Amino acid sequence: MPETTSRQDAGVQPRAVALIGPQGSGKSTLFDALLTAAGSPPPRRPGDPRTRAMGTEARLGHCDFMGDPWALLDCPGSIEFVQETAAALAIADIAVVVCDPNPARAAGLAPAFHALERAGLPAMVFVNKADTLGDQQIRDTLAALQAHSRRPLVLRQVPIREKGEVTGYVDLVSERAYRWRKGEPSELIRMPDAVAAREAEARAALAETLADHDDTLLEKVVEDAIPTPEDLYRPLHADIAAGAVDPVLFGSAERRHGVLRLWKALRHDTPGPDQTAARRGVAPEGEPVAQVFRTVHAGHGGKLSYTRIWRGALKDGATLDGARIGGITRFPAGEAAKAAEATMGEVVALGRLDPVPTGATLSPSGAVPALPFPAPPAPVYALAITTEDRKDDVRLSGALAKLTEEDPSLSITHDAEAGQIVLAGQGDIHLGYAVARLAEAHGLRVNTSRPRIPFKETIRAAARHHARHRRQTGGHGQFADVTLEVSPRPRGEGFAFEDRIVGGAIPRKFIPAVGEAAEEAARKGPLGNPVVDIAVTLHDGAFHSVDSSDMAFATATRMAMQEALAKAEPVMLEPVDQVTVLVPQDATPAAQRLLTGRRGQILGYAEKDGWPGWDEVQALVPEAELHDLIIELRSQTMGLGTYTRRFDHLAETRGR
Structure with a gap:
């Protein structure tokens, strides 16, 4: 593993770009194309140890473009x-939202646009x-994309077509026209007459x-004066940094078309890490500050904490929050390389911060x-897990702890009542990957099953029963006599015990044992x-001065x-949840049918606030x-639908 020198020179701060968008939009191809265009071709994917699936x-991936250092993050597209x-x-510092040109697939961008709004992050499309x-x-x-974004989307380019095929573009700010060339930079050409009117x-x-945010430009627009490139560059740069507009560019990552133009737009308009740090509440002066955004347990390599440095510089061996850094790693072209130091703005992996x-x-x-960090989404799918070999039960606990540290959207619960360990997450693919990770990284093979539903039971009628316990085995025996009545309470009021003993039929010292035993007996009906x-009401009883005891x-x-x-007309109760399903409007009828087909009671529906x-x-x-x-739900909504739920009440269930 080679060692690299500092990436920060001549006052240029490293910037970070996240590529986001739906599955199949071509983010990974664009990631590779951007690295290649920067002179840092990515490794062959099967050989990348960090891309486990x-x-x-x-x-x-780290690279330099036109002398500027960058970190690129290719994010998963699956919800x-x-x-x-x-x-x-x-x-x-900025996100690039990658999408398909088909307007019918625009709804798939809604989660990405809303994630950007929540994060307050500048973006390009x-x-x-x-x-x-x-x-x-x-x-x-x-227009289709704008229907799902509350930020204005502005075209940065218009296409040039030849014989029905897009062969290049006109840049709307500079008014220069370019023809794409395979494997080479675009060729500057005269603007075709056919596109002039559309460009204007x-x-x-x-x-x-x-002009909505720039008075100088507004004056020119009102006066019908033609703005200069500088008249547009200045407010466009400011609006992007402020998250007020998202410029829209286009190209073909597979053919490397438009990739250099995207790079130049990023170089010109991406805020520096000092601006991002200020937006996130980090003051410019003070001791070094960094934030861990991802954790990987790399086998013999130990724990890696992927970190963004918001202020100052970090050296290998330095102490952070009481933990000593055990190595600094960068990823030029996606390949690991050791470093002695990392500076403001860098995205690096810090070793052994256990x-x-x-x-x-x-x-x-x-x-x-x-600093703020996104809370994981609520789980929507769960599996009960057991080890194939019971000898692995002890190791399972430690492996699950590492798994959830790597992926906070996984959660582990120990259902003592059902005797199950329940792994929950964001879907069957998500949990399938988690189970595969247990086998691959920890050598643990597990069986999965549907988690037990926490059914309860109650009674419909009151019933009284007298019971006497007598046992004589030599010496002190056991004797106790009780008459109990059980009766139903309103739903949700729980267990209650009442003592109505009069005249000392049962000494006071034995009453608590009766109440505790009654509550214990209710744990399994x-x-x-x-x-x-x-x-539960204790009405009567009898005792023996020698043989009675709490145990009896x-x-x-x-x-x-x-x-x-058994005599009080027992009945099964099942938990009923209030469910809120989020879907594109054209899928609302299908979602309603799906819910009613699962014994659901529809309470209503409405447009989600802020989600046109x-x-x-x-x-x-x-x-x-x-x-x-x-x-x-996802099969009926192109993978977009999701839901949240919370327990609402217990209801009688029939036929079980």
Whole structure:
């Protein structure tokens, strides 16, 4: 592993770009093309040890373009790995939203646009596969995308077509025309007459949008004066940095068309890390500050904490929050290289910071306030897991802890009642990858099954039962006599115990043992589930001055409870959740049918606030019907639908 020198020279700060967008949009191809255009061709994907499964983790590559140092992050496109993307956005200076030119697929960009809004991150849009546009107008793609973004999207280019094929573009700011050339930089040409009118129209629209935030440009627009390139460059640069507009460029990553133009736009308009740090609340002066955005347990290589440095410089061996750095790694062209130091703005992997979690804010003193970091999304799919070999149970706990540290959108719960370990996440692909990771990285093979539903039971009627426990085995025996009544309580009121003993039929010292035993007996009713919402009343009993004890009264109580509950018309209860489904509006009817087909009760639906073209559907659905809901929901919504849920109430279930 070679050692690299500092990437920060001549005052140029390293900048970070996150490539985001739907699966299949060509982000990884663009990532490779950008590295190649910068003179740092990426490694062959099968040989990249950090890309353990393509499309599930962000790839990191370092390069220099025109003397400027950059870190590129290729983020997963699947909604099931959204936490990887959110983490990358938390430390990036700008995002490039990569999309398909087909307007019918524009809804797939809505999650990306809203993630940018939440992060307050500047962005550009790159319409990939522009060579497939044919006669389709780029303005139609822009309109479809704008329907899902609250930020104004402005065309930066218009296409040049020859014989029905897009062969180049006109830059709307400089008004220069270029023809793409395979494997070479674009050729500067005279603007074709056929595109002049469209170029003037698009340039005027760009000027009008930018004039909303620039009085000098507004004056020219009002006076119908033709703005100069500088009149447009200045407000465009400011608006991008402020997240006020997103410029739209296009090209073909596969053919390397438009890639150099994208690079130049990034070089001109990407804010520096000092601006990003200020936006995130890091003051310019003070001790070094860094933030961990990703954790990888690299086998014999130990733990790697992928980190953005927001202030100062870090040297190998330095101490952060009480932990000593055990190596600094960069990834030029995606290949690991050791470094002695990392400076402001760099994205590097720090070695062996074992106690440091993902999202942590680090400093030598440990006194710097924590910077914001995205919370993981709520799980929507779960599996119970058991080791194939019971001897591996002890190792499983440690492996799961590492797994959830690497991916905070995974969660582990230990269901003591069901005796299960439940792994939850963002879908079947997400959990399938997690299970594969357990086998690959930790040598643990596990079996998976559907988690047990936490059914309960209650009673419909009151019932009384008398029980006597007597045992004589020589010496002191055991004796206790109780008469108990069980009765139903309103749903949600839980367990209650009442003592109505009079006249000393049972000494006061034994009453607590009766109450505790009654509550314990309710943990498993006649139908095999915990019993809820019942009242237990102790009416009468008898004792022996020598043979009675807490143990004897507990035994008699359990006997009475077992018989009384069986006589009190027991009934099964199932948990019912309030479910909120988020889908594109054209999928709302399908989502409603899906919910009602799972015994759901639709409560209503409405457009989601801030999400034009998307609906939220509210419903009450039994938890037993939710196990694979996300799989079917996504199959009917091009992989876009999702939902959240919370427990609402217990309801009687029939036929179980």
